[in-house]
Amino acid sequence: MAAAKPALACANPAATAEQRAPRAPTARCHPQALRRTAPPGAAHQQPRRRPPPRRRHMALATRAGAAASPDVAADISALNQQFGIPGRVEVVAGLGGLPTVVLKHACGASAEVALYGGCITSWKQASGDEVLYMRPDSLKALAGPEPKAKPISGGIPHCFPQARLLFCFLSCTQRLSVHRLLVLCFLLCCGGRATVCVCVCSGHAAAANTGDAPFEFTAALHSYIEVADVGEARVRGLQGLEYLDKTADPANPVRKREEREEVTFEGPVDSVYLKARDYVELDVGTGAGGTVTTNRWDDVVVWAPWTAMPEFYRSLESAQFSSPVRLKPGEHWRSQAEWAVKDL
Numbered sequence: 001m002a003a004a005k006p007a008l009a010c011a012n013p014a015a016t017a018e019q020r021a022p023r024a025p026t027a028r029c030h031p032q033a034l035r036r037t038a039p040p041g042a043a044h045q046q047p048r049r050r051p052p053p054r055r056r057h058m059a060l061a062t063r064a065g066a067a068a069s070p071d072v073a074a075d076i077s078a079l080n081q082q083f084g085i086p087g088r089v090e091v092v093a094g095l096g097g098l099p100t101v102v103l104k105h106a107c108g109a110s111a112e113v114a115l116y117g118g119c120i121t122s123w124k125q126a127s128g129d130e131v132l133y134m135r136p137d138s139l140k141a142l143a144g145p146e147p148k149a150k151p152i153s154g155g156i157p158h159c160f161p162q163a164r165l166l167f168c169f170l171s172c173t174q175r176l177s178v179h180r181l182l183v184l185c186f187l188l189c190c191g192g193r194a195t196v197c198v199c200v201c202s203g204h205a206a207a208a209n210t211g212d213a214p215f216e217f218t219a220a221l222h223s224y225i226e227v228a229d230v231g232e233a234r235v236r237g238l239q240g241l242e243y244l245d246k247t248a249d250p251a252n253p254v255r256k257r258e259e260r261e262e263v264t265f266e267g268p269v270d271s272v273y274l275k276a277r278d279y280v281e282l283d284v285g286t287g288a289g290g291t292v293t294t295n296r297w298d299d300v301v302v303w304a305p306w307t308a309m310p311e312f313y314r315s316l317e318s319a320q321f322s323s324p325v326r327l328k329p330g331e332h333w334r335s336q337a338e339w340a341v342k343d344l
């Protein structure tokens with residue numbers, strides 16, 4: 001699994017010494033990304049050995065408000081009888097004190113999911129390196145009083161009508177027997193009904209119309225990926241696609257065709273690539289990067305704000321934007337996105 005490799009650092013043995021060495025800090029680099037840059041040689045180290053995991057699992061139908069109660073621990077323990085996944089799950093007070101589910105795989109990779117919006121707020125590689133970016137302004141907003149007025153911006157928010165402002169329910173568990181990944185399902189009820197499944201390196205989104213009228217929506221997995229060097233970051237896999245350029249005026253996007261093999265960032269970018277391929281990669285500027293493989297998401301959004309603040313992240317999203325999903329009563333929709341960190 002890609003998660004076993006050092007995050008966002010070049011681990012390609014064939015790379016030159018210059019390519020393998022961490023890049024010198026530049027004024028345009030985000031400090032967090034720099035701290036994560038692997039030291040020379042680290043790319044070849046084996047992930048730290050960890051003690052055998054305790055087998056603990058997650059609660060069925062756990063209410064967000066009860067997430068930290070002793071009952072939850074009991075539920076988790078009971079579920080351990082049912083599933084034999086190599087890892088453990090904990091419910092903690094996460095960002096802004098929000099109830100957050102932590103999934104830890106035996107290989108060392110982990111993910112954190114805030115029940116507020118079902119937002120994935122952290123995804124760490126086996127090496128401990130964080131892949132996702134959390135916006136500092138978002139963290140400040142989360143520290144405010146309830147009810148939350150703003151969604152979490154950062155990590156991987158689930159864009160679905162109203163979903164980012166709702167607390168979700170931890171709904172069920174399942175085991176992927178082939179990959180033996182930890183999987184959690186979060187249930188968001190809003191208009192229709194959406195289920196978001198998260199495992200350590202992939203996500204499923206599903207929606208069902210449980211009402212008695214047709215239901216239409218757009219949706220996205222709005223993944224924020226932190227980059228080490230914005231000047232070196234590039235996205236591949238978009239050449240030849242039509243896209244809506246929303247940079248100048250989001251309400252009146254300009255339709256264009258992408259001629260570049262690699263999309264680079266010299267200023268703000270806000271583009272919706274239409275009918276995109278199911279594989280895109282973001283080279284973060286270290287010779288490695290994040291890849292997204294999708295199933296049944298039509299579009300890809302590349303969004304890079306260019307603010308006065310030194311926020312160097314890129315949002316590479318799987319989206320259903322150009323053709324809204326229309327569900328009749330009783331119908332359902334399902335899609336999948338899988339993220340990985342690879343040498344590119």
Ligand SMILES: O=P(O)(O)OC[C@H]1O[C@@H](O)[C@H](O)[C@@H](O)[C@@H]1O
Binds near residue numbers: 152153154270
């Ligand atoms: O809601 P957030 O996380 O602040 O992100 C907003 C941005 O999300 C992007 O998906 C859109 O393309 C941008 O137009 C928009 O500004």
